[in-house]
Amino acid sequence: MSEAIQIKPAVRVRGLAVLQGDKSLSHRALIFAALADGISRIENLATSEDVNATIRVLRTLGIEITLAPDGESAQVEGRGGIFDQPSMPLDCGNSATTMSLMAGVLASQPFESILTGDASLSTRPMNYIAEPLRKFGAVVETSENGRPPLKITGGKLTGVLYKPKIASAQIKSAVLLAGLFATGSTIFHESLQTRDHTERLISHLCEKGVIDIDRLEKTITVRKIESPIEPFEIVIPGDPSSAAYPIALATLLPESSLTVPFVGLNAGRIGFFRQLQAMGAHIVMSRDPHSGKATAGEPVGEITVHSARLKNVPIDPDRIPAIIDEIPLLAVVSCHSDRDWEISGAARLREKETDRIKTTAQMLEFMGAEVEETEDGLKGPGGQKFKGGDIPCIFDHRIAMSAAIAGWCSVSPTAINCPECIQISFPKFFDLMQNLVEYQ
DSSP states (O other), rough: OOOOEEEEEEEEEEEEOOOOHHHHHHHHHHHHHHHHHHHHHEESOOSSSHHHHHHHHHTTOOOEEETTTTEEEEEEEETTTTTOOOSOOEEEEEOHHHHHHHHHHHHHSEEEEEOOOOTTGGSSHHHHHHOOOOOOHHHOOOOOOOSOOEEOOOOOEEEEEEOOSSOOHHHHHHHHHHHHTSSEEEEEEOSOOOOOOOHHHHHHHHHHTHHHHEEETTEEEEEOSSBOOOOOOOEEOOOOHHHHHHHHHHHTTOEEEEEEEEEEEOTTTHHHHHHHTTTTTTTEEEOTTOOOTTTTTOOOOEEEEOOOOOOOOOOGGGGGGTGGHHHHHHHHHHSSSSSSSEEEEGGGGGGGSSSSHHHHHHHHHHOOOOOEEEEEEEEEEESOOOOOOOOOOOOOOHHHHHHHHHHHTTTSOOEESSSGGGGGGGGTTTHHHHHHEEOO
């Protein structure tokens, strides 16, 4: 356990925030490179522990992955969708994305595999992944109450029509990946659109006719790939979820000005920025029309932000899936808005690394804020001033980083205990922020 990080109150944020590669896209690029037949190259790969979990699982399955010394680029020798039967459980660490997406891949493999994880991941429900894979014909066993480990006996799959009970890009990706190896068509219907990295990669990397996307009917149809995916090269854009933290702080602190270059602008990932804009934030997102080929069809561009006074604006429930990871940070921002605020429709936060509704409320209370926990969200008054505080060890990277943002906006110092948990998603968070934050 590392020492606590001390956060001093800041006066402004200024500079250029160059971000690590997008974590969600890094997972998927690695998996598609493993499915390709030949050597693929990935640049600006995220170096988080979550992405390392996907690398570890793929290597255990016989995929050769060579990383640069800094871990930010990878060469992956794919085998056209052929994997070795693992001789040990596949350790997904803390990464639910690794477990969900690899479950979709392994459902078609002619062997038994076990996906396991750390103590936190082992408490998270996985029936929402197991259920659709069973419909394909795979045998998927879980522990009590649908929790990991997942024991998957794969084989020949038959396409399904599936409509999930909750909006989730992980469910969608697992179904689409299984559908690429299933006989017939697989049709996925989502009531609310979620991040579409998987669909974009299928469209960009697979042969014509493998995927049809009907945005009006909210259906995605995939068909079995008849020939292996060709090897590819991709540059991963900066992670918009990571960008949310410096952008939020630049909005809250007066006289701030920040530029974030080469960041992903996928519509399913910028809900937080749209919400801040609705609240009066001075955020401009400028898309680069020439980067699509290098990023495998992912929209990318530059974000500039200046400080602003914020008014509270209710969140459209349809926007919650695109903002779910940033809800703890939005709660921090909302405390600074001009009136009472409430976040609702976010019950899935209780199934994250921690019960993030509870741990967000606890974090804000430790900072001296007034907040009330509800069944599916949080609420509290606006116009609050954080007092600073000693944030206990929660082992949740989103809570730790949100607490740091609150700390820089506080009137007294803040201590973030167990800061090593940020390795899960944003290892260079504190290094980046210290280069941007200015003090009295």
